[in-house]
Amino acid sequence: MSAPDRINDRINDRINDRLAMPLPATIAEAIALEMERDPAIVCVGEDIGRAGGVFGTTRGLQERFGRDRVLDAPIAEMGFTGMGVGLAQAGMRPLIEIMFVDFVGVCLEQMYNAAAKIPYMSGGRQRMPIVFKTAGGCIGSAAQHSQCLWGLFAHLPGFKVVAPCNPHDHKGLMAAALRSDDPVVFIEHKALLLQKGRDFRHHPDVPAEAYTLPIGQAAVVREGSDVTLATLSATVEHALAAAEELAGEGVSVEVIDLRSVVPLDTATVAESAARTGRLLVVDEDYLSFGLSAELTLRVIEALGHGALRQTARLAVPDVPIPAALSLERAVVPNAALIAERLRAMAKGA
Amino acid sequence: MSDTVQQTRFRRMLAMRAFDEACLDALRRKAIHGELHVGLGQEAIGAGMAEALRPEDAVVSTHRNHFHALAKGVDRRALLAEICEREGGLCRGRGGHMHPFDPDTNFSATGIVGASLPVALGYAHAFAMRGESAVAVGVTGDGGSHTGGFHEAMVMAAARKLPMVVLVENNALAISVQFSEVSPTDTVAERAAAYGARGLHVDGTDVDAVADSFATAMAHARDGCGPVIVEATCHRFRGHFEGDPEGYRPRAERQRLRDSFDPITLYRARLEAGGADPAALDAIAAEEKAAMKALLAEVLEMDMPDPAEALRYRFTEEAPA
Known part of the structure; x- marks a missing residue:
């Protein structure tokens, strides 16, 4: 086999490896790359640290970035969602994970009355760089674990609301959300979180390096x-x-x-x-x-x-x-x- | 204690009362068209906080936030202008009296009872993880002490020994509901033990006592010993909001509270008993009143926000360059 052929084989292997990546690993990769470039990013949520997230979307982050930056929170969503608001006001860039979007009822207060409104209420003086990362959608879990609710967030002024459909967009839009100075509700679909790259019809390819996609373009x-x-x-x-x-x-x-x-x-x-x-x-x-x-x-x-x-x-x-x-x-x-x-x-x- | 410290405390209380009296004046002149919650009767707490607060500390306050803002060093002209809904206000007239935000002094507030504490928790985590010596102060009332957010914030702050002080202004009335009728404990401070935190109970009409307790709490939190609940009991001299018919308490009771527990009258008596010159104290009162009168006149000349700009500042791209 010639040298160029060997190189091509290796590239193909790497592409195949990446196509075998579960979507949660792609999301974790996006977050890790952003955490590397920006020490202000702090992740808070239930089971996101030691367990790496119930779907694995934060796997490996706590080992890499420590327990202060990847914080396993108690089941106290109102507390840690408001904590995100305070972190943002203190100059950090929090990612707050609400495990399932259905749980938002217990912490919506801090999301819609604080995070979404503070940029406006402060006359533009207080930025609110928060990502509310959450899993929505139906995988057979019935009424309290299957909702999407993006219409709810869209109805409340002040949020950007993102719901990607393929691995490529999850990575690029997560990076964009973490770099945004506005609060972004990032809704992952549970059915997609159970899939690997090659399961997707559209854009299964995910570059290894960091990149962003503009939020708001269909x-x-x-x-x-x-x-x-x-x-x-x-x-x-x-x-x-x-x-x-x-x-x-x-x-x-x-x-x-x-x-x-x-x-x-x-x-x-x-x-x-x-x-x-x-x-x-x-x-x-x-x-x-x-x-x-x-x-x-x-x-x-x-x-x-x-x-x-x-x-x-x-x-x-x-x-x-x-x-x-x-x-x-x-x-x-x-x-x-x-x-x-x-x-x-x-x-x- | 030197006279200077006492005079400063006295002046701070007078300045706070004059500030809220200016707000009442502004309301009468229809410069404020919404709800207004003033803190008359609670000046000793605001004034008592001021000394132990450093510029790098954060304060997250309530719907009744003016005194805390002044204690934190928020510019009073910008604050009054915000309360009077002016473009030149702290938040360009978008926030109003319940929602002042001042990133320069780490001061913010919320109009939702109890919602201040989780936000203070976030500041506390940021300070601790960055290895800074700043303290986050979350203010709430007796009403807010019953919320889930109070409990959640205490659980997380105490588990991580975060530098957080929860200041509970217990005026014994959550609008109309009496603290004694809904609280399972005699005090809020004693609940601190359940979180492995420190609890301090203080007479919130005594500015010296508040200053001491608050300084103790701030030092405890600053030294990495974990959160503290400081409960300051006090009395609200006016309704929950301006226009509150106050059907829940007789007029005579309100008058009795004013006559017996006015922190300014009480402190003046202490200063005079200690030999302070009444004329000098009168002069301080007159100066603060005159300053606020002039400031209000100035603020009322300021422009209202332009209706064409009503949608601006929702998102970063709409903010000024």
Whole structure:
């Protein structure tokens, strides 16, 4: 084997190694690289130190950066979320982990009344560089461990709200969140946290070095001409699966990954919908007063009434997430439900 | 104790009372259009804190925060202008009286009862991990001492022996609810033992006693001995907020508290008994009152924020260059 071939083999091995990385390891890598370059970053949360996080997203950080910078907190979310506010005011850059987003009810006070409002209430004098890292989404854990809630955070002014869908974006957006001077709610999807790089259809490749992605830019992850489908987080995978299925039926679906709810990249969605004339917003969060209505209306406002032939929404129909699989499949958007909705749209005008 | 220290304490209390009286004046002139919580009757606590606070220390205060801000060294012109909702205020009129933030002096507050303590905990952790000698002070009232955040902050601060002082201004009334009716313990200070922390109970109408206790607490925390709860009992002379009908206490009771427990009257009597010249004390009172009157006149001339700027300062990119 020639020298260049050996080098190519080694590069391929390395790429394959990285494709075998579980998504949590990619996230831990992103945090570690940022902690290396910025000593002000402090992580606080339940089981994030010795255990490395219940999903492994902080594995190895405490060993590397010590117990002061990676702090195992007691089950006292109100206490340690407010601690994040104080750390930020004291010049640190805290990452506060709320293990599951469903637990936010016990500490929302410090998030929405303090962290989100202080930059404004202080007239811009007090920055609030906090990342609220949390896991959301449905993996069969029923009503109290399956919610997304990004619509809740987006409704409360002052948060940036990020929910990535693939390893590449998790790494780049986590780095961007840790470098942001604004409070960022970073919602990982539990179903994605159980996967490895190569399980992802879109952008499984993750460079080893640190990089950032801009917060607030959607990505067109599949081009199409008949329907624009906008969604985010784990639903992007379901949307891509449904789009593949519909392609076999002669329907061309453009899939857009929103990547963040705040800022919401209406322009990218509107540009696509103006071409296709049909907009479907799929949201794993609750239907009413949420992302699906907000985005649809913003697109209509951007393009004018009558610019779209069809709009449709698919989201959790205002019901707690049920325990039984048969019920869960009926209410949480999945590839089958998305394909069904796309078919209905294609049969319409 | 030298006369200078005593005179300074007396002047501080007078300055604090004059400040809140200026706020009441501003309210009457409709320069404040929302809620106002003044601290009349609680001056000895604010004045007693001031001496042991260093510039690098942090104070996280409550809805009734003016005296703590002044004790921490927040510029009183900027503070009054913020309370009067002016563009030239501490927070450009976006925060108002319940939400003053001053990164320059490490002072902040919250309008949510009990929410100050977790924030103080964060400062304390930052100070400890950076090896600094600063102390974080979280202020709350008797009402806030019953919240979950109080407990959580004490658990975490005590477990790590963080430099935190919890100052409880116990005025015995959480709006209308009496401390004695809802507290499982006679004092808040005695709860410190449950956290392995130090608890101090002090008469919050006695500025000398507050200054001593608060200095003891700050030294304890600064020396790495862990958090301290300082409970200062006091009386609120006015309603919970301006406009509070105070149906929960008879007018005669309020008058009795004013007559018996005014920290300024009490201290003046002590100073005079010690030989202080009444004319000199009168002069201090007159100076502070005049200074605040002039300051209020100046603040009322300041501009209101521009409505076109109402959305600014939510995110970094909207802040000034």
